[in-house]
Amino acid sequence: MRLIGSLSLACAAASGLCGCVVGPNYSGPPALAREAHAFQRASAAVDPSSEPPERWWTALADPELDREVAAALAASPTLEAAQARLRQSRAELAGERAGLLPSSGGSAAYVRTRNLTTLFGSGEAASTSGALNLYAVGFDATWEMSLFGAQVRAVQAAAAAVQSSQASLAGVEVSLSAEVAQAYVELRNAEQRLALTERDIGIESHLLELYRLRQGGGTASALDVARVMNQLETTRATLPPLRAAVAEQLDRLAVLSGRVPGALDQELATPAPPPSPPAHVAIGNPAALLRRRPDIIAAERTLAERTAEVGEQVAGYFPKVNLLGEVGFASLTPGALLSGSNFSYVLAPILQWTPLDFGRNRARVGAARAAREEAEADYRRTVLGALEDAEDSLARYGEQRNSVEELARARASAEKVYSLTEIRLRGGTADTTDVLDADRTRIQAELDYQQALASLTEDFIALQKSLGLGWADPNAR
Numbered sequence: 283m284r285l286i287g288s289l290s291l292a293c294a295a296a297s298g299l300c301g302c303v304v305g306p307n308y309s310g311p312p313a314l315a316r317e318a319h320a321f322q323r324a325s326a327a328v329d330p331s332s333e334p335p336e337r338w339w340t341a342l343a344d345p346e347l348d349r350e351v352a353a354a355l356a357a358s359p360t361l362e363a364a365q366a367r368l369r370q371s372r373a374e375l376a377g378e379r380a381g382l383l384p385s386s387g388g389s390a391a392y393v394r395t396r397n398l399t400t401l402f403g404s405g406e407a408a409s410t411s412g413a414l415n416l417y418a419v420g421f422d423a424t425w426e427m428s429l430f431g432a433q434v435r436a437v438q439a440a441a442a443a444v445q446s447s448q449a450s451l452a453g454v455e456v457s458l459s460a461e462v463a464q465a466y467v468e469l470r471n472a473e474q475r476l477a478l479t480e481r482d483i484g485i486e487s488h489l490l491e492l493y494r495l496r497q498g499g500g501t502a503s504a505l506d507v508a509r510v511m512n513q514l515e516t517t518r519a520t521l522p523p524l525r526a527a528v529a530e531q532l533d534r535l536a537v538l539s540g541r542v543p544g545a546l547d548q549e550l551a552t553p554a555p556p557p558s559p560p561a562h563v564a565i566g567n568p569a570a571l572l573r574r575r576p577d578i579i580a581a582e583r584t585l586a587e588r589t590a591e592v593g594e595q596v597a598g599y600f601p602k603v604n605l606l607g608e609v610g611f612a613s614l615t616p617g618a619l620l621s622g623s624n625f626s627y628v629l630a631p632i633l634q635w636t637p638l639d640f641g642r643n644r645a646r647v648g649a650a651r652a653a654r655e656e657a658e659a660d661y662r663r664t665v666l667g668a669l670e671d672a673e674d675s676l677a678r679y680g681e682q683r684n685s686v687e688e689l690a691r692a693r694a695s696a697e698k699v700y701s702l703t704e705i706r707l708r709g710g711t712a713d714t715t716d717v718l719d720a721d722r723t724r725i726q727a728e729l730d731y732q733q734a735l736a737s738l739t740e741d742f743i744a745l746q747k748s749l750g751l752g753w754a755d756p757n758a759r
Contacts, residue, residue, distance in 0.1 A: 303431025305593020420610025
């Protein structure tokens with residue numbers, strides 16, 4: 283009981299001393315980009331006053347895309363690796379927290395020897411000249427008292443590392459949802475372009491037949507036929523890359539969701555048009571962006587981790603105290619092992635201090651401070667890069683909308699030319715060649731429009747990624 287009381291008193295005294303935590307306290311990230319209260323490249327197509335939805339891909343109103351994103355978020359190997367890294371950092375935090383508590387162990391020993399007089403004096407073993415048996419059991423505990431907060435800072439650093447891993451996991455979710463959506467849009471765009479190109483080849487083949495007939499009738503030259511033939515062959519040459527693009531995006535979608543290439547060939551066998559972004563897109567403000575983007579969160583948590591590590595190294599300037607306690611019994615016979623006369627205990631505080639380490643700890647502190655300065659610079663770089671990414675994405679999205687509008691007018695104009703040419707054909711003032719030429723121009727205008735529309739959706743996806751959308755609250759994990 284006296285030993286327990288002594289240990290309790292020592293622990294209470296040490297707990298009071300543990301309040302002395304040296305080193306810098308983390309006071310948050312540096313103030314940055316306060317003037318960025320509004321996006322400078324926002325166009326009329328975006329709404330800075332509304333917060334964007336977390337599941338941004340649902341705004342594209344494509345159920346198949348929703349399924350593919352859900353499948354990727356459920357089974358992506360990349361996401362599983364990030365989740366494993368988070369579990370690893372949580373385990374390391376648990377280990378650091380355990381370091382604040384005593385470590386203990388039990389032991390039991392049986393020793394057979396001779397001449398134990400040197401161990402037990404002239405008592406029990408003095409009259410024994412033969413082999414002797416020694417029985418011993420014991421319990422020991424050691425505790426490193428965090429007098430100057432080295433272990434407390436280590437726990438703080440590990441906790442910040444866990445939060446940084448959570449943010450990194452969120453960043454994987456953001457990138458993964460964007461990659462799936464981009465692959466899906468590229469797949470649908472390639473399918474549409476393939477269908478339109480095949481239609482264009484049919485028109486050009488018919489046109490070639492007409493020119494050959496006209497050449498036979500003397501109303502077209504060999505040069506005219508050669509030009510149409512060249513155009514047909516050039517158009518046919520675009521088919522293999524389009525077919526390859528379809529296969530490539532099918533494989534990409536399969537792998538992103540943890541499936542083997544070709545697994546989605548049947549599921550996505552029916553062509554469909556690429557999804558289009560909504561008329562207005564909610565983007566929020568730069569302040570919300572800084573709070574939301576996972577890379578900014580990870581950089582800020584890394585800065586907190588490096589700050590705690592400075593304090594951990596500064597504590598090395600000061601003494602370290604280990605408290606050692608041990609209780610046990612030792613006897614020559616098992617029957618007398620637990621006798622009160624065979625009981626012993628040790629309670630020993632051990633002081634360790636190296637004031638003359640020839641600058642070793644000063645070098646470690648200097649390295650930790652430099653690492654913190656690097657983390658602070660990385661944080662500023664990450665914030666500025668995020669703002670640049672968002673502004674550039676807004677600029678591309680706004681200008682691409684303008685391009686789509688222009689190409690929509692060009693498509694309408696080509697459609698009108700085709701309609702008027704058909705009217706002239708029925709009135710006898712145009713021939714079939716004129717109609718086929720107008721139809722081919724109409725298809726090319728449709729191809730240009732479809733490509734621009736797909737590019738607009740891809741720019742919409744890039745905008746959502748730049749805003750840091752597509753991840754769940756880490757506190758909910």
